[in-house]
Structure formats: structure tokens, C-alpha cells
Amino acid sequence: DTGVSQDPRHKITKRGQNVTFRCDPISEHNRLYWYRQTLGQGPEFLTYFQNEAQLEKSRLLSDRFSAERPKGSFSTLEIQRTEQGDSAMYLCASRPTGGASHEQYFGPGTRLTVT
Amino acid sequence: QKEVEQNSGPLSVPEGAIASLNCTYSDRGSQSFFWYRQYSGKSPELIMSIYSNGDKEDGRFTAQLNKASQYVSLLIRDSQPSDSATYLCASDSGGYQKVTFGTGTKLQVIP
Numbered sequence: 001d002t003g004v005s006q007d008p009r010h011k012i013t014k015r016g017q018n019v020t021f022r023c024d025p026i027s028e029h030n031r032l033y034w035y036r037q038t039l040g041q042g043p044e045f046l047t048y049f050q051n052e053a054q055l056e057k058s059r060l061l062s063d064r065f066s067a068e069r070p071k072g073s074f075s076t077l078e079i080q081r082t083e084q085g086d087s088a089m090y091l092c093a094s095r096p097t098g099g100a101s102h103e104q105y106f107g108p109g110t111r112l113t114v115t
Numbered sequence: 116q117k118e119v120e121q122n123s124g125p126l127s128v129p130e131g132a133i134a135s136l137n138c139t140y141s142d143r144g145s146q147s148f149f150w151y152r153q154y155s156g157k158s159p160e161l162i163m164s165i166y167s168n169g170d171k172e173d174g175r176f177t178a179q180l181n182k183a184s185q186y187v188s189l190l191i192r193d194s195q196p197s198d199s200a201t202y203l204c205a206s207d208s209g210g211y212q213k214v215t216f217g218t219g220t221k222l223q224v225i226p
Contacts (some may be wrong), residue, residue: 040123042203042216043159056213075178091158102147102214106158112208 002026008091011023012113013082022080023112025094032075033104035065035091036060043091049075082114116197121204121217129225134191135137138204141185148180150189151203153219159203163189194224 006022013019025032030051035043038070049054051072059074061067064082069075089111093104120139124213128134140148147166151159155164165171171178177190187206191198206226 033214041220042119044216045213045215048212050212062178089158094196102150102212103161104214105153105161109158 004092004094004105006090006107008110008111010111010113011109012115015084015114016081017039017113018078019082020076021090022074022076022111023090023107024074025091025092026096026105028097029094029105030072030097031095032069033095034075034077035093035094037089037091037109038087046077079112082112084114085115087112116217119206121202121220123218124221125129125223126220127223127225128194130196131196132194134194134198134222134224136189136202136204137184138187138189138217140187140204140206142206142215143182143185145206147214148187149214150176151177151200151205151216153201153203154177154209155200157185183215183221191222194222196204196224198222199224207223213217 007022018097032049034046037043045058046061049069052069056097064080089109091109092107095104118141136225151162152162153159160204165178165180165217168182175192179188204217205214
């Protein structure tokens with residue numbers, strides 16, 4: 001399978017704990033996005049990487065959130081001191097290199113539950 | 116005001132009918148528009164993209180774009196129960212390289 005992969009698929013954590021999610025984009029895609037989706041809402045943009053550079057961050061991405069893509073391949077999203085409001089589906093998407101298309105392809109997501 | 120607006124539904128259609136899903140957007144600078152299908156508990160799946168005014172057909176799906184009216188629609192012909200899902204409209208509005216999503220319309224196809 002050469003699609004976007006995410007790990008873990010599900011994470012249950014207690015409030016105040018730190019969690020880290022991983023995303024592996026489609027291999028030839030240099031653009032990578034993180035979104036958050038809550039029930040009844042569309043995905044909300046969190047941050048965007050082109051290769052290893054983080055080029056845009058949403059104001060939704062508080063200081064407790066950090067994302068990295070150190071070698072321009074996989075990316076990690078860390079949430080420190082989790083809060084119940086962080087419970088959501090965290091989606092990663094990638095986009096082909098070059099061209100004008102904004103088509104993004106999503107991974108299966110990581111569902112986070114903060115208890 | 117949300118940048119991409121959709122009626123949340125549910126939209127119920129009988130099997131075999133045409134389902135019509137609508138979306139409006141506020142950013143006149145938007146150039147690219149997308150429809151994603153999302154089954155409950157799953158991630159969004161890209162089904163159509165459209166960049167110029169008019170219709171674009173792919174199998175049972177037709178996307179329609181009217182930039183003057185800032186309106187995008189998706190028609191699903193011969194609707195099947197397996198089409199029952201939430202359909203997300205998205206556009207390249209709101210920032211550099213970013214895609215903004217609507218809240219989605221839930222479609223129910225009744226056998």
C-alpha cells in the first residue's frame with residue numbers, strides 16, 4: 001500500500017500526558033499537512049510542511065502542539081499536557097510535488113481520546 | 116462567516132435517484148475546489164476536483180462550478196446505499212497552500 005499511513009490509529013491518554021503521532025506521506029509527495037477533525041465538523045488546518053520546512057501554522061496550534069518533519073519524509077505531531085478538548089481525529093494529508101493542483105490525500109487518521 | 120458553507124443535512128434520497136449536494140464559498144480568489152467523501156469513523160477520500168467553470172464528470176459523479184455565484188455542487192447519479200456518507204466541500208481559500216473544508220453534508224440513500 002503506497003498511501004499515507006498514520007500511527008497509532010487510536011490513542012487513549014489521561015489528561016496532562018504527552019502524546020506523539022506519526023505520519024508517513026506518499027513517498028513522492030513533498031508537501032505534508034496536519035488537520036484536526038471533531039464530530040460534525042470538517043477537517044481544520046493545523047500546519048503545513050514543504051520538505052522539512054514548516055511553512056504555515058494555524059492559530060489553532062497552541063504552544064502545547066509541535067510538529068516536525070526532520071528529514072522531509074515522515075512527520076510527527078506532539079501534544080504536551082493534553083486536555084479533554086484535544087480529543088479529536090488527527091489527520092495527515094500529503095500532496096504531490098510541483099504543479100498547481102491542491103489535491104490532498106489523507107491518511108486513516110489517529111483518533112485521540114483524552115480522559 | 117465560514118469560508119466554505121454546506122447544509123449539514125441529512126439529505127435523504129431513494130436508491131437510484133440523483134443526489135444533489137451544494138456548497139458556497141466566500142473567497143473570490145479561490146481557484147481549486149474539491150469534494151471528499153467521508154464514511155463514519157473514516158478519513159476523507161478525494162472523489163472530485165474542479166478548477167474551471169462548468170461541469171466535470173467522472174462516472175456517476177458530476178461536479179459543477181460557478182465562480183460568479185461562488186457556488187460548487189456535486190451530483191451523484193443512480194445513488195446507491197454505499198454512497199451514504201458525509202460529503203465535504205473544500206477550496207483553496209484562507210491562506211497559502213491551504214485547503215479549507217466545509218462542515219459536510221450527510222447523505223442517506225434509502226434502499
